[in-house]
Amino acid sequence: MVLLSASHISKSFGTEQILKNVSFNVEEGDKIGILGMNGAGKSTLFKIITGALSCDEGEIFKARQLKISYMEQFAEINSERTAYDEVLYGAFKECIELEAELEMLQAELETDHDAEKISRYDRLNNEFIEKDGLLYKNLTTSALLGLGLTKEEISLPMTALSGGQRTRVMLAKMILEKADILLLDEPTNHLDISAISWLENFLVGYKGTVLIITHDRFFLDKTTNRIFDISHTKLKEYRGNYSKYRKEKELFEASVAKEYALKTKEISRLEGIIAQQKQWNRERNIKTAESKQKAIDRIKEGLITPEEAEKSIRFKFSIREGCGFDVLTVTDLGKSFDGVPLFQNIDFEIKKGERTFLLGPNGCGKSTLFHILTGRQNYDKGNIKRGSRVEIAYYDQHQADLSPDKTIFDEISDALPELDNTTIRCALAAFLFTGEDVFKQISTLSGGERARVCLTKLMLSKANFLLLDEPTNHLDIPSKEALEKALEGYDGTLLIVSHDRYFINRLATKVYEMSATGMKGYAGDYAYYLDHAQQKTEETVKKAKSGGEQYRLNKEFESQKRKLKTKINKAEEEIARLEKEAEELEIRMSDPEIQNNYEKLMELSKAMEQNTQKSERLMTEWEESLNALNEMS
DSSP, X not given: OEEEEEXXXXXXXXXXXXXXXXXXXXXXXXXXXXXXXXXXXXXXXXXXXXXXXXXXXXXXXXXXXXXXXEEXXXXXOOOOSBHXXXXXXXXXXXXXXHHHHHHHHHHHHTTOOOHHHHHXXXXXXXXXXXXXXXXXXXXXXXXXXXXXXXXXXXXXXXXXXXXXXXXXXXXXXXXXXXXXXXXXXXXXXXXXXXXXXXXXXXHHHOOSEEEEEOOOHHXXXXXXXXXXXXXXXXXXXXXXXXXXXXXXHHHHHHHHHHHHHHHHHHHHHXXXXXXXXXXXXXXXXXXXXXXXXXXXXXXXXXXXXXXXXXXXXXXXXXOSSOOXXXXXXXXXXXXXXXXXXXXXXXXXXXXXXXXXXXXXXXXXXXXXXXXHHTTSSXXXXXXXXXXXXXXXEEEXXXXXXXXXXSBHHHHHHHHOTTXXXXXXXXXXXXXXXXXXXXXXXXXXXXXXXXXXXXXXXXXXXXXXXXEEESTTTTOOHHHHHHHHHHHHTOOSEEXXXXXXXXXXXXXXXXXXXXXXXXXXXXXXXXXXXXXXXXXXXHHHHHHHSOHHHHHHHHHHHHHHHHXXXXXXHHHHHHHHHHHHHHHHHHHHHTSHHHHTOHHHHHHHHHHHHHHHHHHHHHHHHHHXXXXXXXXXX
């Protein structure tokens, strides 16, 4: 069932076109990820759907009595209400107002038995019951407890809750509002890994319809069944999760580029014939020229021009000079605030060239540890030893190092006075600040733009040891990928705090898990950390299984291995057949007679494209099956 549809939506702000001719349907039960670079129009689209913004052209059609609930990205929750009251007054405002009016009428009816008042009381009481008035307080408590908050936490003011706890409160409110569609704008911002995992599992099991704006690639993979990609003011739909979308988008773009090249080549050939025929200028030649022009018009009618690639940041981190092998050694470090320990017994070491990630729940002291390592904060006990020639540069997730009153250019110039104007302008251009943009005030920038300013300073510092605290916050996916690539090529040493699992998975060579009582190290990548962090639990589960249960699991395990081997063999046979077919198609396409026959060439080109798509799909299946088999072996 279609709950919502957009028909030819367009929206501009001044002279800037944000959305153009956007159409889509949202069906019951959909989990849709909304992708696009920062500023592409994702949040604008949400506001048009809710009616907070009007569109310039087009229409939004909604199912009858459709209820939409919207969690904004930058919604400030400064309420001193408790979590319980925030949900109660947010989801059941009508019930509270009806209850107050009923109590007032009831008090009046004790002395005044007016027939009209009795009738009104009966009508309001029926409405109160229909709106769950007899249950709304119990429903509020149950929803909050069911979403993982404790009885103590639901009594705390919203300002005292963590980001993950606030997200759960907002979700409880949205669910109790009985919304048909949830709109979530960057719901994973400021959540730790455990909170993100909880939200993923909640959305996977949620029966309603959800539209999600997020740059979290792992999150998209687990929660979505459709992707809306907004690029160059247009929206294109893809079926499946993020990984499937990436593959399909790459294939589509390659196909469009290939077909465009073939068709423009054919147009050029036909234009040459027309020019030649016009030179001869006989009646027969003029007719031939007209015929060829019609052929060109037909080709142009169906010609899809490849979209210009979105501008993305491009940069490389370099170091001024190398350092010794022992970069940092921390022993028995402890820190307290007002006599209350934040962490203690912190021991770890960083060696030259390592890409170390520091993980742990929000509030365990990761950012405080970074402030201590950079000399911004004192510590109570322990020892910190920095290696020889180690030069530290720090990325602060809160961007506190930026001066709001300065321009972008002055921010860089003042921080690095030894650099000339040309060097600074070139560096800023790499981070998409060109022309007059470099004179924008920091206070006017978005979170993503401020992040790019911080990264520019970091790149120009040429430090050999980078401490990065949540560097992917506020970055869109292309910018995250550019950062990942730059850090992969960095010759220095990295210590990074991040909750972005895709980012961690790509870069980590070592992982430390931090808690209030100490630090546990894992000398491997993120996958190694996940395996070994859960190993103890898994061993306990295995010991608990009975002999018969273990036998059944072993049989099932062997059966799965046999199925995978069969699947791998079939895929290899089909891939070999497709490779042979591709060779035959290439031979036919190189035939001069075929090359002069546009229709036949297009037919063979389409067959080759289909062959390529089948081969790539089979290669993916083969690789996934092989990896699964290797993990089981």
